[in-house]
Amino acid sequence: MSDARPGHPALQVRALNKSFGTFKVLTDIDLSVDQSEMVFVLGPSGSGKSTMLRCCNRLEEPDSGEILVGGAPLTGSGVNLNAMRQRIGMVFQSFNLYPHLTALGNVTLALRRVQKLPRETAEAAAREALDRVGLADRAGHHPAQLSGGQQQRVAIARALALRPEVMLFDEPTSALDPELVGDVLAVMRDVKAQGMTMLVVSHEMKFARDAADRVIFMDGGRIVEQGTPEQVFGAPREARTRAFLGRLHG
Amino acid sequence: MDAILAQFFNLEIMAKALPLVLKGLGVTLLICAVVIPLGLAGGLLAALGSVSRNRALRWASIGFVDFFRALPPLVLLIFIYAGLPFAGLRLSPFAAVTIAFFLNNSAYFAEILRAGLLSVPRGQGEAARSTGMSATQTLAWVTLPQAVRNVLPDLLSNAVEIVKLTSLASVVSLGEMLHAAGLVRSITYNASPLMLAAGLYLVLLWPLIRVIGRFERRIAS
Numbered sequence: 152m153s154d155a156r157p158g159h160p161a162l163q164v165r166a167l168n169k170s171f172g173t174f175k176v177l178t179d180i181d182l183s184v185d186q187s188e189m190v191f192v193l194g195p196s197g198s199g200k201s202t203m204l205r206c207c208n209r210l211e212e213p214d215s216g217e218i219l220v221g222g223a224p225l226t227g228s229g230v231n232l233n234a235m236r237q238r239i240g241m242v243f244q245s246f247n248l249y250p251h252l253t254a255l256g257n258v259t260l261a262l263r264r265v266q267k268l269p270r271e272t273a274e275a276a277a278r279e280a281l282d283r284v285g286l287a288d289r290a291g292h293h294p295a296q297l298s299g300g301q302q303q304r305v306a307i308a309r310a311l312a313l314r315p316e317v318m319l320f321d322e323p324t325s326a327l328d329p330e331l332v333g334d335v336l337a338v339m340r341d342v343k344a345q346g347m348t349m350l351v352v353s354h355e356m357k358f359a360r361d362a363a364d365r366v367i368f369m370d371g372g373r374i375v376e377q378g379t380p381e382q383v384f385g386a387p388r389e390a391r392t393r394a395f396l397g398r399l400h401g
Numbered sequence: 402m403d404a405i406l407a408q409f410f411n412l413e414i415m416a417k418a419l420p421l422v423l424k425g426l427g428v429t430l431l432i433c434a435v436v437i438p439l440g441l442a443g444g445l446l447a448a449l450g451s452v453s454r455n456r457a458l459r460w461a462s463i464g465f466v467d468f469f470r471a472l473p474p475l476v477l478l479i480f481i482y483a484g485l486p487f488a489g490l491r492l493s494p495f496a497a498v499t500i501a502f503f504l505n506n507s508a509y510f511a512e513i514l515r516a517g518l519l520s521v522p523r524g525q526g527e528a529a530r531s532t533g534m535s536a537t538q539t540l541a542w543v544t545l546p547q548a549v550r551n552v553l554p555d556l557l558s559n560a561v562e563i564v565k566l567t568s569l570a571s572v573v574s575l576g577e578m579l580h581a582a583g584l585v586r587s588i589t590y591n592a593s594p595l596m597l598a599a600g601l602y603l604v605l606l607w608p609l610i611r612v613i614g615r616f617e618r619r620i621a622s
């Protein structure tokens with residue numbers, strides 16, 4: 152079902168540029184994420200992390216550059232964007248669950264309307280996805296009846312159910328009360344263990360140290376530095392990275 | 402006292418008027434059954450246009466809405482029924498009423514639905530699009546259900562206004578309820594048929610208004 156071919160990076164970003172009006176948000180971003188790799192993106196607020204992530208499923212339209220998913224182009228003419236987006240899961244800071252639908256309804260919606268699965272098949276797949284995030288028993292609950300952590304896990308299940316090749320996470324835990332963060336991170340760890348390719352914007356440093364394969368530091372719309380968590384956290388090369396990490400720990 | 406009862410609450414005359422007034426009620430309901438769905442559809446299109454990213458479409462939609470909200474519906478109806486024949490277009494009373502009320506109510510429904518669409522957070526549509534849903538699917542399954550729910554009392558209030566608006570159709574001699582009652586009044590020289598029609602409007606609309614009040618309180622809480 153997946154068009155991903157071995158030998159292709161799961162996600163490739165080449166020479167990506169993006170401005171809002173005259174304000175240059177992203178400058179010459181180059182990034183390649185391997186199959187099953189988890190890449191963490193750090194950087195000060197306003198450095199363009201969300202915009203970069205949103206370009207990776209074209210919620211934001213890049214001004215120039217190329218993006219490929221499993222070797223298949225996401226940008227350029229003739230791309231079936233809705234088909235490509237099913238290969239890219241996205242998890243938002245504010246969950247963005249559909250409040251008028253139950254947890255199950257949230258997960259089945261795209262399965263039924265986009266992938267055109269019959270109701271029973273869609274519901275079986277949705278229950279399996281909810282089970283993976285530990286919320287099989289909450290299928291009939293509406294978002295308003297769930298805690299923030301549970302809502303975010305439903306949102307992860309909604310993305311997972313489409314069996315994407317890559318998942319994008321934009322500060323998935325920063326809207327959560329501290330005691331709810333752990334459950335969401337545990338689910339993300341589990342998703343990674345099953346081989347998912349993940350690009351994660353987050354400031355959960357401890358989680359990044361434990362789970363990330365690579366850490367990228369962005370500032371002013373550029374990738375300033377990248378390396379393993381040990382390199383970037385232990386011995387940052389760039390002054391800007393050191394300053395940022397110092398502030399975070401300070 | 403007896404004179405007032407005889408003039409306004411003459412049961413005998415009411416009984417005589419009843420068949421005609423009920424037939425008028427049927428016409429009233431028929432107009433509503435045509436104008437409410439048409440107005441909702443036209444209103445949705447205009448609302449979508451008014452929040453569109455296309456500037457020309459946006460201005461056209463906003464112009465349409467402003468124009469028909471500013472124009473008194475009675476003026477519009479008389480223009481369509483009695484003015485257009487001068488341009489060679491002669492419409493039946495029913496067609497004139499339908500077109501006039503469609504235009505008027507599209508504008509009102511558009512304004513309500515526009516507010517509803519704007520009340521749905523951007524992230525909702527983005528989440529739907531990120532799962533591969535098309536713009537139309539996103540509207541149908543995610544944005545519009547929430548938009549409608551957020552403005553349901555206003556939509557229902559406007560539907561009540563439409564039922565009342567139908568009484569204007571009497572000026573083009575369309576036999577809706579008020580016209581029927583007026584007809585019997587002019588034959589009998591008695592106001593009782595009008596009281597009968599007023600009573601029927603109340604019976605028709607009062608439950609709706611109760612329901613709207615309940616929705617409003619539920620949304621407020």
Ligand SMILES: Nc1ncnc2c1ncn2[C@@H]1O[C@H](COP(=O)(O)OP(=O)(O)O)[C@@H](O)[C@H]1O
Pocket residue numbers: 171176194195196197198199200201202203
């Ligand atoms: N839709 C937009 N229109 C205009 N400016 C925007 C928009 N989205 C983001 N920006 C600006 O782009 C910059 C980068 O934003 P963002 O990608 O959200 O940064 P981050 O996620 O790293 O905090 C910020 O200065 C922000 O104000």
Ligand SMILES: [Mg+2]
Pocket residue numbers: 200201202322
């Ligand atoms: Mg951000």
